[in-house]
Amino acid sequence: MPDKTQNEAKNIFVIGLDEANLPTLQAVPGAKALIFHPLLSIDELQGGEVSVPELIDRARGVLDAFDGSIDAIVGYWDFPVSTLIPILSERYGTRSTSLESVVKCEHKYWSRLEQEKVTDRIPRFGKVDLESDDPRPPEGVRFPMWLKPALSYSSELAFGVEDMDQFRAAVAEIREGISRVGRPFEYILDRIDLPPEMEGVGGQVCLAEEAISGIQVAVEGYVKQGEVTIYGALDSINYPDTSSFLRHQYPSTLPLQVIEQLHDVTERVMRQIGFDSATFSVEYFYDPQTQELNLLEINPRHSQSHAELFQYVDGVPNHHCMLSLALGDDPHMPHREGPYAMAAKWYYRWFTDGVVGRVPSPEDIARIERETDGVRVDVTPEGGQRLSELSQQDSYSYELAHIFTGGSSEKDLRAKYDHCVAALDLTFDESP
Structure with a gap:
């Protein structure tokens, strides 16, 4: 700008x-x-x-x-x-x-209907009848699968299920909590002319999708005057044997030919949705063994989680594209002009409930950031807070801190993260 x-x-x-x-x-x-x-x-x-x-x-x-x-x-x-x-x-x-293009991204069922018009790189999916006395998986969708509301915050009420017992338990939890976001979303749906395939679907619908696996990767970009531009791809690495993020890492380590496939599918899907004059982030799974690529979901906004990563590596945070598009300026991102070869956002998590004891003061955090170059720390809970009362958590863990690191290698990023975790010295007064 x-x-x-x-x-x-x-x-x-x-x-x-x-x-x-x-x-x-x-x-x-x-x-x-x-x-x-x-x-x-x-x-x-x-x-x-x-x-x-x-x-x-x-x-x-x-x-x-x-x-x-x-x-x-x-x-x-x-x-x-x-x-x-x-x-x-x-x-x-x-x-x-447009509002319609945003809803086509965010309503997970409608988004799948739009995606399958231009690509086969999506899992089998279908609706789950939450009103049924004996809810069943959609025809043709096999275990293991994920159940999720059409709309949710940060993987809230998203459950991986492997059999009918887990399926019924997940449906019960989704039934109880789906209205918190689903009911307000119906107000938005009422403002849009819906296609025949969306009549009667509403905002409080549950989606079932066959589980997909592999390396999770996110593609970020924007659309300006109908032209799709992709400015980065990032890997998402989970904690071992969980579906919870350990870190996002930029740039992606996937081969160039895979990145090109990601670009191709992303461009076709964003054009189909009619997205324009805004940023987006599209998440995928890539299986290196089968070379299979599957689109997970489309976000009608760039990821604020990645802002520091682009700043560390490319020299400019990705907020630049959002602001430039909104002001009618050139949203072009620089490439590899930052101080670090790679960067990561780490999620320091706890996998059991407990009450937070000591948390570092702002002075403590400032000292940690001074001690190591290319580090920024945000602590999530407050002292005395019970982890299960934190908002915006996934179904399986609690976020204690977000730790941003820039470095020369993965080993460098890991060393900086480990140093920060030790220095934070978070304590818990009780656990179940």
Whole structure:
């Protein structure tokens, strides 16, 4: 983005602006000419069962009262943020992709219907009848499989099941919790002209998909004036024998011919969905033994989890693309102009419940970051907090900290992570 004088500063309203992302937003080229305004808090957006009409009214109250130009409305979170952006952008004349294209990405069942029109690189899938007294897997979908709501936060209520007993237990949990996100999502569906295959499906639908395995990889890019650009691919490595992320690592270590396949499938799918003027992230599994590639899901936003990784390796955080598209500027990303050859975001997790005892102070964290170059640490829980009461967790673990590392090799990244974990010295007062 070109530099501007302070008098020409642009007002950027960020839905769900958080302290963790503010430094990387302020690190984009030309950031001195941008003023970032928070629009709705994380608690308002993700606490309990959200009311989309209420959120729209609150956001409009802030924007209508603002004495200045509204130059962009952006965000890097999933529903409801992803859907609020096109709704508010339409009203205030800012740039975004269409609401329909966002929903085609986020509604997992509709997204699969769109994907299968242009690629066979997807698992067998189908709907599960949550109203049935004796729910069964969809015809043709075999165990092991994943059950997940059409819409959820951070793999919430997503369960891997291997037999009918696990299937029924997962259905029971999904039935109990699906309305928290599914019911508000139906308000969004009511604003869209749905195709015949989506009539009666709604937002509170459960999807079953055959389990896919291999190396998990994410592709990030954007669409501008119908042209799809992919600027990076990242590997996601899980904790051993779990479905929980240990780290995201950039750049991907997959062979070039596999990366080219990822680009091809991604371009076809994003064009089919009608996505434009926005960033995206598409997740895949690649099995090196069978060379089979399967699309996992499409996110209608770039990943804020990857911002530091692009900054470490390419020299610019990926927020740059989101902001440039929203302002009508050139979203081109530099390539390998950062200080490190590779980077990772690590998820320090706990796999049992407990009450957090000691947590490091801001001064402790600043000291840890000073001790080792290319390190940034965000601690998730607070002292005295029970892990099971944390929001936005997957079904199997609790996130204690996010640790970003930049280095010359995987060994270097691992050494920096291990040092940070030891230095954090998190303690627990009790566990079951």
